[in-house]
Amino acid sequence: xxxxxxxxxxxxxxxxxxxxxxxxxxxxxxxxxxxxxxxxxxxxxxxxxxxxxxxxxxxxxxxxxxxxxxxxxxxxxxxxxxxxxxxxxxxxxxxxxxxxxxxxxxxxxxxxxxxxxxxxxxxxxxxxxxxxxxxxxxxxxxxxxxxxxxxxxxxxxxxxxxxxxxxxxxxxxxxxxxxxxxxxxxxxxxxxxxxxxxxxxxxxxxxxxxxxxxxxxxxxxxxxxxxxxxxxxxxxxxxxxxxxxxxxxxxxxxxxxxxxxxxxxxxxxxxxxxxxxxxxxxxxxxxxxxxxxxxxxxxxxxxxxxxxxxxxxxxxxxxxxxxxxxxxxxxxxxxxxxxxxxxxxxxxxxxxxxx
Amino acid sequence: xxxxxxxxxxxxxxxxxxxxxxxxxxxxxxxxxxxxxxxxxxxxxxxxxxxxxxxxxxxxxxxxxxxxxxxxxxxxxxxxxxxxxxxxxxxxxxxxxxxxxxxxxxxxxxxxxxxxxxxxxxxxxxxxxxxxxxxxxxxxxxxxxxxxxxxxxxxxxxxxxxxxxxxxxxxxxxxxxxxxxxxxxxxxxxxxxxxxxxxxxxxxxxxxxxxxxxxxxxxxxxxxxxxxxxxxxxxxxxxxxxxxxxxxxxxxxxxxxxxxxxxxxxxxxxxxxxxxxxxxxxxxxxxxxxxxxxxxxxxxxxxxxxxxxxxxxxxxxxxxxxxxxx
Numbered sequence: 001x002x003x004x005x006x007x008x009x010x011x012x013x014x015x016x017x018x019x020x021x022x023x024x025x026x027x028x029x030x031x032x033x034x035x036x037x038x039x040x041x042x043x044x045x046x047x048x049x050x051x052x053x054x055x056x057x058x059x060x061x062x063x064x065x066x067x068x069x070x071x072x073x074x075x076x077x078x079x080x081x082x083x084x085x086x087x088x089x090x091x092x093x094x095x096x097x098x099x100x101x102x103x104x105x106x107x108x109x110x111x112x113x114x115x116x117x118x119x120x121x122x123x124x125x126x127x128x129x130x131x132x133x134x135x136x137x138x139x140x141x142x143x144x145x146x147x148x149x150x151x152x153x154x155x156x157x158x159x160x161x162x163x164x165x166x167x168x169x170x171x172x173x174x175x176x177x178x179x180x181x182x183x184x185x186x187x188x189x190x191x192x193x194x195x196x197x198x199x200x201x202x203x204x205x206x207x208x209x210x211x212x213x214x215x216x217x218x219x220x221x222x223x224x225x226x227x228x229x230x231x232x233x234x235x236x237x238x239x240x241x242x243x244x245x246x247x248x249x250x251x252x253x254x255x256x257x258x259x260x261x262x263x264x265x266x267x268x269x270x271x272x273x274x275x276x277x278x279x280x281x282x283x284x285x286x287x288x289x290x291x292x293x294x295x296x297x298x299x300x301x302x303x304x305x306x307x308x309x310x311x312x313x314x315x316x317x318x319x320x321x322x323x324x325x326x327x328x329x330x331x332x333x334x335x336x337x338x339x340x341x342x343x344x345x346x347x348x349x350x351x352x353x354x355x
Numbered sequence: 356x357x358x359x360x361x362x363x364x365x366x367x368x369x370x371x372x373x374x375x376x377x378x379x380x381x382x383x384x385x386x387x388x389x390x391x392x393x394x395x396x397x398x399x400x401x402x403x404x405x406x407x408x409x410x411x412x413x414x415x416x417x418x419x420x421x422x423x424x425x426x427x428x429x430x431x432x433x434x435x436x437x438x439x440x441x442x443x444x445x446x447x448x449x450x451x452x453x454x455x456x457x458x459x460x461x462x463x464x465x466x467x468x469x470x471x472x473x474x475x476x477x478x479x480x481x482x483x484x485x486x487x488x489x490x491x492x493x494x495x496x497x498x499x500x501x502x503x504x505x506x507x508x509x510x511x512x513x514x515x516x517x518x519x520x521x522x523x524x525x526x527x528x529x530x531x532x533x534x535x536x537x538x539x540x541x542x543x544x545x546x547x548x549x550x551x552x553x554x555x556x557x558x559x560x561x562x563x564x565x566x567x568x569x570x571x572x573x574x575x576x577x578x579x580x581x582x583x584x585x586x587x588x589x590x591x592x593x594x595x596x597x598x599x600x601x602x603x604x605x606x607x608x609x610x611x612x613x614x615x616x617x618x619x620x621x622x623x624x625x626x627x628x629x630x631x632x633x634x635x636x637x638x639x640x641x642x643x644x645x646x647x648x649x650x651x652x653x654x655x656x657x658x659x660x661x662x663x664x665x666x667x668x669x670x671x672x673x674x675x676x677x678x679x680x681x
Contacts, residue, residue: 043496069496074523075519075522075523075526077518077519077520077522077523078519079482079485079515079516079519080484080485080488080516080519080520080522080523081485081519081523082485083482083484083485083486083488083489083516083520084485084486084488084489084492084520084523085489086485086486086489087427087485087486087487087488087489087490087491087492087493087503088489088490088492088493088496089489090475090486090489090490091425091489091490091493091494091497092493092497093493093496093497095489110479110482110516111482111485111516114477114479114482115477115479115482115485115486119468119475120678120679120680120681121461121678121679122458122461122462122466122468123457123458123461123462123466123468123470123475124456124457124458124459124461124462124468124678125677125678125681126457126458126468126469126470127468127470127475128681130681159679160679160680162680183681184680184681
């Protein structure tokens with residue numbers, strides 16, 4: 001076992017079945033650990049994973065535990081080793097690969113979308129590509145335009161890959177088990193600001209959860225309703241879900257009951273679940289830290305309109321990055337993020353439209 | 356040095372099979388594509404890159420392989436697929452977009468997959484290298500035998516994927532052979548205009564790999580060089596960059612008049628098939644009668660494959676919606 005010290009938020013554990021409050025990062029890593037221990041087809045590959053444990057701690061201690069033959073450091077050659085992962089998956093392995101920042105997909109997009117994602121289809125099902133790509137997303141810490149993007153729509157747009165983005169530790173562990181056991185290529189995105197990694201400042205409290213010691217799965221394609229409400233649905237992806245939760249508290253003080261929905265699985269997308277929530281509230285705000293145009297926010301709104309446009313009591317609103325590159329300077333950056341104030345104003349706009 | 360007669364005959368037969376199949380595909384290709392040329396028209400639609408002239412590479416390399424070895428290749432895959440023993444009927448049906456095709460008509464000519472013989476191809480230049488290296492890596496982890504080979508053109512070597520993957524192959528001593536088919540032309544760009552060194556096999560030194568250049572588009576030299584590379588791979592010595600001089604007798608794709616290939620063509624646009632045929636007869640490996648017999652039998656086999664493809668049903672429209680996910 002890993003000899004790493006327990007993080008301060010981990011309570012000491014004695015029994016197997018006890019759950020502990022964990023961060024997303026630690027919870028998802030437990031699932032990787034369990035799967036590697038129980039399935040010798042599973043291995044991990046990426047940059048700085050074996051000794052360092054991954055830039056965001058996703059492989060913390062796994063190199064010590066499983067050795068450098070199963071937690072494999074690779075050179076800065078992403079199109080090379082992501083292509084290799086696809087080939088290893090075609091030959092019966094189950095690679096978990098880490099691309100630290102999702103912004104880097106530019107250098108390996110071909111291996112992702114033209115190989116890993118298309119091989120099952122183009123081979124008529126002869127070759128499966130069961131692999132998991134872990135990557136960190138998101139802004140809010142002055143890392144500027146090339147290290148702050150979400151880009152989940154850029155991936156979710158392409159057929160042949162599943163895209164999930166859990167926002168709390170319980171989901172992160174269960175969805176990681178699901179991802180590794182899936183026979184398809186799964187992209188597993190976690191917002192750096194919610195993951196609980198040490199250099200991202202205070203923990204986002206709503207991202208922590210009690211996590212059972214043993215293995216369990218959380219299915220893809222199901223929204224999670226964090227908070228039920230009746231007046232407006234605040235649907236979010238990634239860190240924006242936590243901002244929506246704070247917005248819901250502000251709205252509650254104004255007497256407005258907001259339902260907070262975590263989309264959490266972009267492909268497959270729980271279209272029914274989203275429609276059900278909006279059918280109940282009649283109003284929708286989508287909070288998404290990806291770019292405004294051609295993204296998940298538009299997809300979610302279109303999903304509701306295609307089912308039944310009459311559901312809307314007011315025009316739906318989007319709170320996203322307004323189609324600009326993410327700026328470095330704090331006031332500039334904060335002005336464009338989907339933070340709670342913007343979500344609250346958007347929600348109020350849908351309510352005002354009632355009259 | 357002298358190869359067994361059975362291998363020499365078999366390599367000739369494989370070259371004939373690839374050539375006759377390409378010839379028959381060419382005939383089919385032009386149906387309904389005149390007077391107005393449209394890639395998408397006719398019974399054999401899409402782009403078509405035939406292998407005329409490159410048959411010795413497929414035949415020579417694949418004759419040296421074992422069943423467990425694995426291949427990825429690129430947009431000009433016919434000679435390698437035929438030599439690897441990809442089912443000719445199902446492959447023909449795939450090219451005609453039929454349900455009985457290897458992938459039920461989802462892939463077509465550039466995207467051929469046959470798991471039974473560990474074969475796949477990709478239309479993206481040089482990007483089959485990563486998957487092939489990953490297959491070699493998987494076998495190493497599984498402690499199973501098998502060498503992975505990736506075929507690419509000399510123009511593809513200038514892609515970043517080549518450098519990235521070769522470095523990892525060298526670093527990890529993977530059982531891997533990078534087969535560069537040097538036909539001198541990357542679409543319309545000559546090797547001298549695209550590549551800083553004369554021989555890409557020389558690049559092997561910078562990746563900790565062995566490098567060999569095989570001259571003459573000769574299936575026997577290709578076979579022997581492949582054997583040496585396989586030995587290195589199987590014994591744990593690591594990978595080889597095998598650059599093979601060959602020739603592209605046709606344009607880049609069907610319909611490319613290749614006007615850019617100038618000069619005295621007879622000096623370098625030499626068809627390897629009659630050359631090898633004459634040599635085997637000359638050296639007493641085949642009689643004229645035996646050679647004709649092989650050609651006749653292969654001709655019938657290819658006819659049968661094309662007829663199978665033409666008669667096969669098209670897929671159901673719903674099949675477009677299947678197979679995206681497992």
